[in-house]
Amino acid sequence: MKVELLYIIVLGVEFLDLxxxxxxxxxxxxxGGPYALFAGKDASRALAKMSFAEQDLTGNIEGLGAxxxxxLQDWEWKFMSKYVKVGQLVNKNNGGL
Numbered sequence: 001m002k003v004e005l006l007y008i009i010v011l012g013v014e015f016l017d018l019x020x021x022x023x024x025x026x027x028x029x030x031x032g033g034p035y036a037l038f039a040g041k042d043a044s045r046a047l048a049k050m051s052f053a054e055q056d057l058t059g060n061i062e063g064l065g066a067x068x069x070x071x072l073q074d075w076e077w078k079f080m081s082k083y084v085k086v087g088q089l090v091n092k093n094n095g096g097l
Contacts, residue, residue: 010044010076019087020079048072 010020022029022039029039037052042059048068049056061072079085 010042010047010072010079020083020085022083025083044072047075 025033027033028035030036037054037057038046041057043057044059044061045064046052046056046058048061048064048071050071061069064072
């Protein structure tokens with residue numbers, strides 16, 4: 001049986017994008033789940049803003065306020081405590097993992 005992996009990318013406190021596997025929560029992040037739009041994307045801005053808007057599904061955090069950056073850090077800690085970190089995007093411009 002082939003298992004499709006679900007992942008999310010979140011900007012970490014050291015401004016490195018962290019990739020987490022979400023297979024344990026397919027009910028939330030899988031197709032039809034309430035957070036499915038976040039899966040497979042850098043959802044940093046959307047998580048920081050607590051937004052489900054398509055235009056916020058980006059890693060661009062420019063212009064976010066202190067409260068939003070704190071919320072993003074809380075999400076990072078939540079993902080670190082619940083999910084397996086499987087990668088880190090170290091240079092977005094070169095596209096390397």
